Amino acid sequence: MIAVLAGGVGAARFLRGLMLEVEPQYITSIVNTGDDTVLHGLCISPDLDTVTYTLAGAIDPERGWGLENETWIAMGALSRYATTRPLHSHAAPTWFNLGDKDLATHFYRTARLAEGATLAQVTAEIAQAWGLNLQLVPMTNNSVQTVITLAEDCEAGKAGAEISFQEYFVKHHHSVAASAVKFVGSAEATPNGLELLASADSVLIAPSNPLVSIAPIRSLAGVDNILAQRRDSVCAISPIVNGTALKGPADRLMTELGHESTVVGVAKIYAPICGTLIIDNADAHLASAVEAQGMRCIVTDTIMKSPQVSAALAKTALDATR
Amino acid sequence: MIAVLAGGVGAARFLRGLMLEVEPQYITSIVNTGDDTVLHGLCISPDLDTVTYTLAGAIDPERGWGLENETWIAMGALSRYATTRPLHSHAAPTWFNLGDKDLATHFYRTARLAEGATLAQVTAEIAQAWGLNLQLVPMTNNSVQTVITLAEDCEAGKAGAEISFQEYFVKHHHSVAASAVKFVGSAEATPNGLELLASADSVLIAPSNPLVSIAPIRSLAGVDNILAQRRDSVCAISPIVNGTALKGPADRLMTELGHESTVVGVAKIYAPICGTLIIDNADAHLASAVEAQGMRCIVTDTIMKSPQVSAALAKTALDATR
Numbered sequence: 001m002i003a004v005l006a007g008g009v010g011a012a013r014f015l016r017g018l019m020l021e022v023e024p025q026y027i028t029s030i031v032n033t034g035d036d037t038v039l040h041g042l043c044i045s046p047d048l049d050t051v052t053y054t055l056a057g058a059i060d061p062e063r064g065w066g067l068e069n070e071t072w073i074a075m076g077a078l079s080r081y082a083t084t085r086p087l088h089s090h091a092a093p094t095w096f097n098l099g100d101k102d103l104a105t106h107f108y109r110t111a112r113l114a115e116g117a118t119l120a121q122v123t124a125e126i127a128q129a130w131g132l133n134l135q136l137v138p139m140t141n142n143s144v145q146t147v148i149t150l151a152e153d154c155e156a157g158k159a160g161a162e163i164s165f166q167e168y169f170v171k172h173h174h175s176v177a178a179s180a181v182k183f184v185g186s187a188e189a190t191p192n193g194l195e196l197l198a199s200a201d202s203v204l205i206a207p208s209n210p211l212v213s214i215a216p217i218r219s220l221a222g223v224d225n226i227l228a229q230r231r232d233s234v235c236a237i238s239p240i241v242n243g244t245a246l247k248g249p250a251d252r253l254m255t256e257l258g259h260e261s262t263v264v265g266v267a268k269i270y271a272p273i274c275g276t277l278i279i280d281n282a283d284a285h286l287a288s289a290v291e292a293q294g295m296r297c298i299v300t301d302t303i304m305k306s307p308q309v310s311a312a313l314a315k316t317a318l319d320a321t322r
Numbered sequence: 323m324i325a326v327l328a329g330g331v332g333a334a335r336f337l338r339g340l341m342l343e344v345e346p347q348y349i350t351s352i353v354n355t356g357d358d359t360v361l362h363g364l365c366i367s368p369d370l371d372t373v374t375y376t377l378a379g380a381i382d383p384e385r386g387w388g389l390e391n392e393t394w395i396a397m398g399a400l401s402r403y404a405t406t407r408p409l410h411s412h413a414a415p416t417w418f419n420l421g422d423k424d425l426a427t428h429f430y431r432t433a434r435l436a437e438g439a440t441l442a443q444v445t446a447e448i449a450q451a452w453g454l455n456l457q458l459v460p461m462t463n464n465s466v467q468t469v470i471t472l473a474e475d476c477e478a479g480k481a482g483a484e485i486s487f488q489e490y491f492v493k494h495h496h497s498v499a500a501s502a503v504k505f506v507g508s509a510e511a512t513p514n515g516l517e518l519l520a521s522a523d524s525v526l527i528a529p530s531n532p533l534v535s536i537a538p539i540r541s542l543a544g545v546d547n548i549l550a551q552r553r554d555s556v557c558a559i560s561p562i563v564n565g566t567a568l569k570g571p572a573d574r575l576m577t578e579l580g581h582e583s584t585v586v587g588v589a590k591i592y593a594p595i596c597g598t599l600i601i602d603n604a605d606a607h608l609a610s611a612v613e614a615q616g617m618r619c620i621v622t623d624t625i626m627k628s629p630q631v632s633a634a635l636a637k638t639a640l641d642a643t644r
Contacts, residue, residue, distance in 0.1 A: 039433075040364070040428075040429035040430075040432055040433050041363045041364055041365070041429070041432035041433060041436060042362070042363055042364075042429075043363070071393070071395050071422070073393050073395065073422035073423055074396065074422045074423065074425040074426055074429070075426075076423075077422070077423040077424075077425070077426035077427075078426040078429060078430070080426065080451050080452075081426060081427075081429075081430040081447075081448075081451055084447065084450060084451040085430070085434075085447065086447070089433075089434060089437060089439075090433075090437070091429075091430050091433035091434045091437060092426070092429065092430045092433065093433075100393070100395035100396045100399070100422050101395055101396065101398075101399040102399075103396040103399070103425070104396055104397075104399035104400040104402065104403060104414070105399075105403075106362075107362035107363070107364075107396070107400060107403075107413075107414065108362075108400070108403040108407070108413050108414045110362055110363035111361075111362050111363060111411075111412075111413035111414065111415075112407075112411060112413045114363060115411060115412070115413060117411075125403075125406065125407065125408070126403075128406060129402050129403055129406040130402075
């Protein structure tokens, strides 16, 4: 059994490669839900949906999120209310795009949760509805909210104000400076997810943002302890290549929060729980600095331009844990 | 000031005519919300929306509900989950059609209620967003549910089972026999609606279903007492013409629940609270039987084939209350 800690786009592409190397029924991905939000009364789990849609071959390849051949009619109609709502109201937000086909997933999740199903149950049902054979597990069945503290006065608010991850990431295009990230909510890790982290033959940490995709999972009681005890069979892939993130704000967040925005910075974050770090060929000159953090370092092609590159990367990661 | 008790389609057409006779700012419509439901986590108020969309000139003229030029992409995508949900689950219902543009209204209502706004506030905001100048007031800010008891074993359940109004009306196409209608919930009438019923110059009861559109409003404490005290300036239009309902189940419900499905049956229901009943030319022979119930009876054209007919009907009703 293989467990994969996952965020959104990078993790989804990595999992797609892993599924070319290993039968899906041997793979369980534990997915970040700190980005989850409620909009229009609908329960939205962006990372779970990105992974599901990607592995189902239904993701929009240009955007990297949402469904291909999507339409935006409901969102278009919402602008009527966005322009007439009372000044103090935040109803009818139009900054978070929800495609018409994608809405069905949020409708289903919301209704099932209202029926008393756990998020883990609903996630498994949605994965099955899309024909997936691997197991997707939300990191928790409870609510954990990733909260960003603003470093300075900006369009998003005053210095020190706290905003939700989706406000940071989508509404403000992760272009405002952060001084802190925290995870709010007294949540427990999903029980079978936690058991799997202990019992799996391999644990892989996908090339996701260490601070806002993997850190929420690590914030749950037990996760870091379990991984630390088995760190030799844990392998992470650096999402930082040549000092920058391929997608998203990992590089600037690392700098703003006092880390080096390099594979060495990633190594320092993961060293306590992870025996091997895979870095890109572009960072080969930093391999010994990674090893100085007490990790094995593997240098290979990590830029997942194709499923084949993803598959080769996944095989390298798996081999490293054996 | 004119107050109009209203259900859905018939009331909407009547109000459209009334607005041709009277400046909209003098009209307040108190609208049934016993049909309201929650689907996919969204707060849906079918009668309020039918009235709003009709008066905004945006209703689909064929269906009589929902928006014209509507698309159904979200509903189409929902079928994936409807066919894969667990057997015991009612999530992803596809029997209640929600158009993509219409969804924006439910998104806004749901979000505003979650922000703490009352349904009356949200209803006013939605009416304003659609450019309406009359006042729309939900009958209550609380939850009242119109519940139908099944008369016999049928596709909807066992005899004696209770189903929601929308299950009765939409899911089962109001084709199952009812033995009772009740209104569940400890609701108060919307305060300004109740005041208006006392102070308005005229109260009109639109040609809506007496048992499931007007009765929920009448079930609220104070409404019938206020109307009884001023019954000479209250005028109703019969929704029953020649023994049948122009739309919906009013005729069969009246029979099933022990009323005559005629204008005389309507007169018996409204006589305690209403001084005048307007009936269609087709029922002219029943005018004296209506008058025998202690009401004035006016015979005219009540079939609202055009806004002009609706306007003439509204003028007749208004004149009757003066």
